[in-house]
Amino acid sequence: MSVLLTHEPVVNKSRAITANRLIVHAPSMEAACDALNEIASSWPMERTVLLGLGNIAPDATLVEWELPENTLVELPATFLATQEGLDLATAMHDKGTGICVTGAGHGEKLPGNLSFRFGLVDVVAHPRVLHGIGVPLAVGLGNAAGFDAAVSAGFAGATGWFFLNGSPKAHRLTPGHAQIVRVLNLVRRDAEVKEIETALKQDVALSFKLLRYINSAGFGLPVEIQSFRHAVTMLGYEKLNKWLSLLLVTASKEPGAPAIMQAAITRGRFMEQIGQVFFDKSEHDNLFITGAFSLLNVLLGATMDAVLTEMHLPDSIVAALTGRGGVYKPFLELARACEDNPKLLATQAHNLGVDLQAINRAQLAAVSFADTLQND
Secondary structure (H helix, E strand, C coil), X not given: CXXXXXXXXXXXXXXXXXXXXXXXXXXXXXXXXXXXXXXXXXXXXXXXXXXXXXXXXXXXXXXXXXXXXXXXXXXXXXXXXXXXXXXXXXXHHHHCCEEEEECCCCCCCCCCCCXXXXXXXXXXXXXXXXXXXXXXXXXXXXXXXXXXXXXXXXXXXXXXXXXXXXXXXXXXXXXXXXXXXXXXXXXXXXXXXXXXXXXXXXCHHHHHHHHHHHCCCCCCCCCCCCCHHHHHHHHHHHHHHHHXXXXXXXXXXXXXXXXXXXXXXXXXXXXXXXXXXXXXXXXXXXXXXXXXXXCHHHHHCECHHHHHHCCCCCHHHHHHHCCCCCCCHHHHHHHHHHHHCHHHHHHHHHHHCCCHHHHHHHHHHHHHHHHHHHHC
């Protein structure tokens, strides 16, 4: 078995992202650390990272490993209750490594001389908060209702993809979303700059947010864009299409929207990164848009058909988003597998002929990119 990463967000009571959780899947601790060292330059440093070990048996390699400074390591409660676990945790603590506890609640006697930053608790097995394990985070949630129940029970937050589960029922976009789609469609059909500017001026907040994203650190432009006309001159319509697409993804004002936005932007950036060797440069923005738009139905509270009906998107993007196929669909499936399915991820990587370390590096870069945009 080779080394693979999956990722998920950590959210607080308000469902705002407070950390990222990366789970490494590897045959041994040594193999995991070696693989992570190779991609250390791509490590997301904008937020705290909780590093889960999958089914890897912890060992002294964790003490030797110079892990990134923003990273906490998860150790199973059953392991911490052993002498080997106590010795390893003590050595890690003495080195300054933050520790989180996982799988507690089965009668384990945890070391009383160590402090833990977070305790990840399966709420199906233990719906009530456990004490002495650090800040309690719920795992194993199925949906937003389960999250609300966990918070009511005393959990400080949760980790996982529970917030993506739901059945949007609306069949029309809200006026605010529809206005962004209108501008996006104007750009897609190469309308006159003046016509697009007029549409943007109908929503001052929209214009401000567009310029904010264009000038964000995540895109690294050499000059500051001062106006929409300046943006057209500097970037052209193809790039503006990507910026407006990003704006649509971040338009929701729902309480749980930031986490969904994070997931959507991460999918888009991952697809853009991993697809570069498969597609001509002219299609890279379409890869980003496919990934970012894959959660529009959840973000906008509408069916995907309702969203796509309002937009003039290329057939290749529509085919992937509706599950009909097309050249982008395998890469969207790869992005989704990065979230919680290492076995499927390995299979799809093999089918596409993609190097696993390239997938790991692209995941880290995508998470970091999304964090940068959210923090600007």
